[in-house]
Amino acid sequence: MTGPADGGPGRLQVRGLGVTLGRAEVLRDVSLTVEPGSWTAVIGPNGAGKSTLLRALVGLVRHRGSVLLDGRDLDRAAPRERARQLGYAPQSPVLPDGVSVREYVQLGRTPYHSLLAGPRHGDGGIVDEALHRLDLDAMAGRSLRTLSGGERQRAVLARALAQQPRILLLDEPTTALDLGHAQALLELIDRLRAADGLAVLSTLHDLTLAGQYAQSVVLLTGGRVAAAGLPREVLTASAVATHYGASAEVMADGSGVRVMPVRPA
């Protein structure tokens, strides 16, 4: 039941995106394409503008350039329309007090009902399914604040899923998760992506995780796209050295690309 609500493949095209905050040009001439149902990872050193890119795509930051979904200009779309297409999970979500997990996930249905009328009849089922797929049934009635870090990330994801978007934009979804939980979460996202044909655009700190899960990688440095393409094309030892100033060994095999830091000689 949870899946992209409207027809259309769901291809996101970003052309010439630029963001200026104050006097600083945070993003310049960023172009990328997210193919339908694919996972694109945005990587780059601190301050490269990864989060800003996602925020610009969701309409939180004023920008130059165009953002097209299946050829339709998203910037012109009404906020509700955009919310039905793009599901966004921020890096540090606000967790309201006194709200249960179910109520929180229910917020994801907001773009689908009139604010005055309140939730519609079918919403309950969609919410239940999102909770179920993210393994949150047992804690649906609990207060949001009582959840652990991993459970909270799942709750935010469930809320984004309840929006039935075509593209999931995730800002550092594995923040503060240990390796096991991070892996579990990313596996879950990948399964959802495959099952619903969702496209995923996520910023990822961890280069190996990016190399393992993404089909396409975009490397941002200083607000510009330094490289884009398949993981093995972008994640190279020299790229890591140039853009991160770090020394690493890169191994590519069937499961993806692994980037292993090596102490400088």
Place this chain on the structure above:
Amino acid sequence: MLAPGGRRRRGRALAVAGGALLAAALAGVAVGAVGLPFGGVVSSLLAHVGVHVGTPLPPVEDAILVQWRLPRVVLSALVGGVLALAGASYQGVFRNPLADPYLLGAAAGAGLGATVMIGWGPTQLGPLGTVPAAAFVGSLTGVGLAYALGSVASRQGGGSATLLLAGVAVSSFLTAGQSLAQQAHAEDLRQIYSWIMGQLGTAQWSDVVLVLPYMAVSVTVLLVSGPVLDVLAVGDDEAATLGVRPRRVRLVVLLAASLGTASAVAVSGLIGFVGLVVPHVVRRLAGASYRTVLPVSLVGGAAFLVLADLVARTALAPAELPIGVVTAFVGAPFFAALLRAGGGRAR
């Protein structure tokens, strides 16, 4: 928004609050400076709606009941309900549990308007009192100034933190103006303070009729804002990604809440603590979803003020306490207890 459990909880909370209001209203109508026999009160009220049962009160007592006590109870309920609802709405819009309906200069503006009118203006224009109108206009002006200042002051404009600061600035300025005006007319001090401390003692049906349209608009708009305030709880940014326009929502809710507050203040002076404490109690007892908090605050606030007014006019009967003092005496220690109990749960 509410799961089946939540809806049941809301229904229960509303029933409890409604029961409290009914009990408070009955007590308020039956008890007062003038002792009226309860049976007579009931008979008289029923007689007025055409049901003849028992012995109604004699004409003078009946007039007291219907012309003075009943409108007073009704006005207390209206004012208390609107202030609590406005307070809850402000708390939702600012995501701040310490917000109250006077936050953006509604009280300071009303105080200044009333003081200026008492000091310099004619307090009666024919049969109409001018002070309520001056307070109403002053109240809305105060909020308007705060909103304008908040919008101009920051690039994002209308962000809640900026608005809050603008409200502080405007309130301080208007309060200073009021103090100045008070000093210029020190002989009117008692009248001014009497107004500031809140009073429902002169409530008549004409007052009820006067404020009803504004309160009706305010209450209607606010009651339907529950779902959107729940969305705003996740912050402006995330709310925007869910399809909501935070600034527009904030403007509409603030306008409606300020309209209600201004009309309440116009007829009853400045009654504090209702808008702050009642929503907290409701949240504690019935959950934090605004779809519940708003309507239950409306009914609970009405009950609270009817009871407070009852205490104000019976504690030293036949003399009356200023109602602002009663709500403060009840509200302040209550609030302190709330903070102590909820300290660990604070944001």
Place this chain on the structure above:
Amino acid sequence: MLARTRSSRQALRALLVTLALTATAACGSSSSGGAAPSSPSPAASTTASSPSADAFPATVTADNGPVTVAARPKAIVSLSPTLTDMLFELGAGSQVKAVDALSDVPKEAPRTTLSGFQPNAEAIAGYAPDLVVVSYDIGGLVSALGKLKVPVLLLGAPRTIADSYTQELALGRATGHVAEAQRVADATRAQIAEAVASVPKGAAPGRVYHEVDQTYYSVTSATFIGDLYRQFGLVNIADSAPQAAGGYPKLSAEFVVKAAPTLIVLADEGCCHQTAATVAARPAFATIPAVATHRVLAVDDDTASRWGPSLGVFADKIAVILTAAR
């Protein structure tokens, strides 16, 4: 947090003002006991009535305790309309240098911009007074003037009419007009007695409601106004308010209606535009005997708030309305 602080501040302010209003009513009308015991009988006054009694230095007891006036004052400053009125009645007008802005009786009093509600010790000192008389000690005025070595007489609103006479005698002693003071007090006493006598006594004592403002603030018998009504044998409906409410309790409309006063005195015509007509228009007020028999007396705010010689005028007005054809 700011909102809570402001609400608390509001509450605290409300509380303080309530206390202040109560305290003012209590303190302001504390007995201004002079050397003579406050007795209604004129013969009991122990102040001698011969010119040689105008001796200086004179020690007078006022609300602020015993005050010594070294010599006959020639530059008196008055910040109280009542005390100004008294001074001129006593014949001390020529000794008065400056009076406050609200002292409009008599017309020839030298009015200035001084304020009795916001007194400025410096401004007062600018007139080089040798005696200052006030009815309120606001902002530490008495001690400020004390530092400037200026004798101050604090004579606040009395609780009884007898205290008003005592104040006149005190002023007489302080200004060297003891005989005149006695004469003025006696004259007022006689005027009031005459007014009282002119009202035929009915079978039951009348009931009076004195309205200070349209939110039903009234006065009890523990004030000089209340004492005047008592002289007329009227029962003050505000007296059923408990002591805790102070001398100026706030009543309610329903109580006033039920108490059915036979006389209503409005002291809020000036401030709040209340007249017999507006009172009659209030819901259910038409049932009140005072309204039905047109015994609603509107007195100007000054008459209702000043004591001393104007008490006689007030008494006359009361007598007139009580004896008017029903």
